[in-house]
Amino acid sequence: MSRIAYVNGRYIRHADAGVSIDDRAFLFADGIYEVIEVFGGELIDETGHLARLERSARELRLNLPAGEGALRLILRELVARNRVTDGHVYLQVTRGAARRDHVFPRAGTPATLVAFAHRGDRAAAEAKAQAGIKVISMPDIRWKRPDIKTTSLLPNVLAKQQAREAGAYEAWLIDSKGYVTEGASSNAWIVDEEGALVTHPADSAILSGITRARLLQIAAAKGLRVIERAFTLDEAFAAREAFISGATTLVMPVVALDGRKIGSGAPGSVALGLRAVFHDFAPASP
Numbered sequence: 686m687s688r689i690a691y692v693n694g695r696y697i698r699h700a701d702a703g704v705s706i707d708d709r710a711f712l713f714a715d716g717i718y719e720v721i722e723v724f725g726g727e728l729i730d731e732t733g734h735l736a737r738l739e740r741s742a743r744e745l746r747l748n749l750p751a752g753e754g755a756l757r758l759i760l761r762e763l764v765a766r767n768r769v770t771d772g773h774v775y776l777q778v779t780r781g782a783a784r785r786d787h788v789f790p791r792a793g794t795p796a797t798l799v800a801f802a803h804r805g806d807r808a809a810a811e812a813k814a815q816a817g818i819k820v821i822s823m824p825d826i827r828w829k830r831p832d833i834k835t836t837s838l839l840p841n842v843l844a845k846q847q848a849r850e851a852g853a854y855e856a857w858l859i860d861s862k863g864y865v866t867e868g869a870s871s872n873a874w875i876v877d878e879e880g881a882l883v884t885h886p887a888d889s890a891i892l893s894g895i896t897r898a899r900l901l902q903i904a905a906a907k908g909l910r911v912i913e914r915a916f917t918l919d920e921a922f923a924a925r926e927a928f929i930s931g932a933t934t935l936v937m938p939v940v941a942l943d944g945r946k947i948g949s950g951a952p953g954s955v956a957l958g959l960r961a962v963f964h965d966f967a968p969a970s971p
């Protein structure tokens with residue numbers, strides 16, 4: 686079965702899908718995106734992801750080429766055509782194709798809309814969570830609006846590659862004051878000595894994760910204390926537990942940071958507990 690992608694109104698073989706070399710995302714990374722988890726064939730927290738897509742578009746003065754209802758239909762169609770039970774859908778909107786010029790193209794230039802799906806491996810993800818991941822830290826050299834989910838991800842790509850080469854899965858980014866902002870492709874959390882969850886506030890320094898928001902709700906329902914404040918690397922070293930959150934990783938325990946054990950060096954019970962109940966709380970959209 687060949688994979689099927691969506692490009693500007695058409696469903697085509699993934700291998701044949703393409704956009705213009707004049708596309709502004711290719712030339713300027715002038716685009717926005719979302720990644721949504723598919724679990725049991727359902728799109729998890731789709732409403733939150735589509736709301737954030739709309740916000741990203743507004744912040745960048747980019748016109749979405751399809752309304753929310755149409756986007757939902759496209760994503761469902763991709764899940765069905767690719768027979769995805771567990772995996773992800775990726776959705777990207779760019780400012781369209783136009784002769785290269787930094788300023789916006791003339792009004793009426795159609796935005797580009799691309800979406801595709803990929804299958805995941807639920808068992809492999811669970812095994813990874815049971816083992817835990819390693820993280821390294823590095824300076825946060827991104828622009829000052831990482832709250833916008835743009836395809837402009839070069840610092841994230843470099844950070845993630847450096848992590849990979851150091852035998853780690855994720856990089857935690859450190860701001861100029863020494864605080865952990867977030868991961869290269871996830872939000873960062875610790876469980877402090879009193880058992881409280883600590884994560885950076887959802888201000889302009891981080892992407893306001895949809896998984897993060899869901900976890901705040903789950904923590905409240907479970908009676909866990911949460912403090913939304915920035916934490917330092919030293920606090921992370923001294924933490925009982927650490928974990929990351931995101932649509933591709935859900936809750937993934939961190940067992941080592943810069944080569945130092947976190948807690949006992951094994952995945953923590955708070956992180957694994959949150960992971961275990963995540964889908965009981967995170968709704969599939971209608």
Ligand code: PDD
Binds near residue numbers: 868871893
């Ligand atoms: N990344 N922070 C960053 C920088 C991210 O790229 C992501 C998600 C998150 C978590 O957001 P959410 O919970 O809404 O997935 C936080 C996606 C999965 C990616 O780029 O693949």
